Amino acid sequence: MREYSAAAKKFYNSKAWRKTRDAYIGSIDYMCERCGDAGYIVHHIEHIDNNNINDVNVTLNWDNLEYLCLDCHNTEHFATHSNVVEGVSFNQYGELVPISKTKNDK
Template sequence: MAREFARKFYNSKAWKKCREAYKQSVYGLCERCGQPGDEVHHKIYLTPDNMNDPEVTLSWDNLELLCASCHSKEHMSKYDVVREDVMFDENGDLIRSE
């Protein structure tokens, strides 16, 4: 979900046109894993300070097509989402690792 300051940009014709053209240019495949891509990701994250800079918002040099999984990994990499002390059992229940 887009942050509030970027909502207008992500709904703009310019972004939608750029997004689709970029997606087609990489054949709709995630540029990290090769699966079908869903998200056109900004390598330099959008901020209120750079929102009006087309070199950041619309430049293909700053874009990367990612699948949902790779996009989630990109944005969640700052969090430790894997723990060594727990695991899922055959029923999908969380249990302590041995």
């Protein structure tokens, strides 16, 4: 888990983030800005870390946001990190979590 996860969770649960996120998603018609599929998560282009978690120019600035589907979001993160692990994905907090298998995958 990331060092700033407690601060990130607090931010992602804040009224300011929820309001910004919802308005931003509505402004781009709920579609992934890269591939046009249904969107899933608002991505911070400049990633949030301990140094900028309280900087609204990074966290709440629409110029730093991008609405992505799960595949595009995972590609963004896996493409920028050399340690790719199969069977995991990022959740809405940016944490790695196991990918659930569907009945058809078993």
